[in-house]
Amino acid sequence: MSNSVIQCRCKKETEAEKYERIAEVIEEYKDREGSLIQVLHMAQGIYGYLPVELQRFIAQKMGLPFSRVSGVVTFYSFFSTKPRGENTIRVCLGTACYVRGGKKIVEKLREILGVEVGGTTADGKFSLEVMRCIGACGLAPAMMINDRVYKQVNPDKLQSILEKYY
């Protein structure tokens, strides 16, 4: 599956088109053992998040019980059942980042964005999340915006980092 398939085109695509694209993904993966996480990952990429209706759709298409799909969705913090912002900020609070000031980054972001951890800004631009170790301890304190990792983040520079996304 090429990367472009899972890219978010939420602004340009209708609901039905998104479901159709998710159905295509399921068709390709459904007979492979243990492919549920992969499918959910791609579905979230296409749809933006995983509401109950979409989880049901995936369960039915994959021939799995809904409770199993929902179980996996609620187990992994990467999956979201609520609409998410255009960009997802993930601040690392693993041990190394925590001791080097990860918490301060979270504080500052809450202040700038006006949202709590797990929330999404009113304009739908950013979702704020925290993670336990993104595997970049040498770069602590680190954070990610979408797929990009920011190293040794200085809380005072956050404003200018965020501006690039407007």
Next chain:
Amino acid sequence: MVQVTINNKKLLVDDDMTILEAARANNINIPNFCYMKDVHRFGSCRICVVEVEGARNLQASCMVKVRDGMVIHTNSERVKKARKMLYELILSDHPKNCLTCARNQSCELQKLGELIHAEDGRLEGERSKSEIDASSPSIIRDMSKCVLCRRCVTVCNEIQGVGVLNAQNRGFKTVIGPGADLPLNSVNCVMCGQCTVVCPVGALQEKDSLQAVWDALYDNGRHVVVQTAPAVRAALGEEFGYEPGTLVTGKMVTALRELGFDAVFDTNFAADLTIIEEGNELLDRLTKAMNGKPATLPMITSCSPGWIKYVEHTYPDELDHLSTCKSPHMMLGALAKSYYADKIGIDPRKIFVVSVMPCTAKKFEITRPEMVNNGCPNVDAVLTTRELARMIKEAGVDFRSLGDGEFDNPLGISTGAADIFGTTGGVMEAAIRTVYEIVTGRELPFENLHVKSIMGLDTVKTAELLIENPKDEYKFLDGVQLKVAVTSGLKGAKMLMDQVSANESPYHFIEVMGCPGGCISGGGQPRPTDDEIRKKRMDAIYREDENKQLRKSHENPFIIKLYEEFLVKPLGHKSHELLHTAYTRRGIFNELLQGRHR
């Protein structure tokens, strides 16, 4: 075989055994909790940890296989300390209101406490969950008591193939449930209650109907009748210390009289009636099919309400395959409030019918809107076998000392064919005994009237029966090879239904019971249940059958009388009104519930 040393004893054990199994086989008891033989091996509770020399960490003995030369200590200081800590951690997130819990003295967590002398209050902290889901008419979920052993997850997903219970969320917030905070009643739970049989604590239980029954008994204006399913008599004794497989029919009847029921009837009577109605329905469908008229085959039995709900959710387009017969206890309820009410001259609205069932889905079944005649529900309350035992104990009746009683007529006499309704293969065998004789005029030519290939615990069992020299009116069946299949447990049902929905089923008639083994190990039966216990209960049921003078449903004199006096003929007008029913298209997410089937 490999050699291991457990607690300084050198032992030869099978090399595919786990440490726990090897110890057990040598009479060494390793305390364990979430493990369930042949059902569930998950290693979630860690209570069964042992010390293995050379291994850095303690090992969960239910998960780790023995290896040659392994040196194991099951009772060292380190093991005992860890076990105690693990137990206290489980307790720290448990309500400990044992005295008011229905599982008091039958709780595995409590029992484990006898082995581990825990200190109270050493570890107190936040409680993870307190949700009580009482939405289902059959099963109550009290998640504050859940210990996350996941046995219910295993039976619901892997044994029954339904999958409404799975772990949601993560870590301390983990809860076992249908997901998205949905109540059990809103999802495709079939209410088979197999989860309530394996739950070690009081987190999953049948919904209590004792109070409703006591209220009816204490109400002098009520005429309270009770009926008991065939499987109850083969298991109730276990609640009073009898060996599995002990038949307690007579004591059960006496106990019910002592509890104050006005009439004690036998669901078996209605099982005989089911055979007459269902057997004729099968012949009717076969006649139509052989004469080129529209008829849906295979026909599938409809006695098991969990199975019915499963098919309504999972195969909503195949409902025409189901026999239209109500389940036997619903038939008996309908007759108690019509035929019997007329006979004794009581207003049917004053009659309160209680069914004692091995089943939790029956509690749901009586709430179905179809199960009402003349404004009266056919059955007013369902007690499980476990609940009846509690009721008997509550009333101070010394069960073991009771003499044998007899069921009341006119709804109390039954043949051996009805007894075997309680076990997988039984409904089919009972039907074959009668249908073969109706068609050929001769008795089924099998040893002891048993259809051997459909007995036992295999998931799917089949039989073929060649019809030769039939009576004139069934000439069209001459030379027909009647093909039947039997399954118990919903995984087997799925296999057979996939064939049906693909139009590839080679069978004429299929028997499905929702629980593995049939009603003998239904969701309302005494705990525990394993294959050994299933076999013992099954043997008891066949014993009851073989000890009867009459072993074919159509020979039941009270059934013959019932048709003469009241029903007139099988599949007749009265039968359709009282004994037959219709089904509901539900869909896996209940999305089809608006449109009614038939």
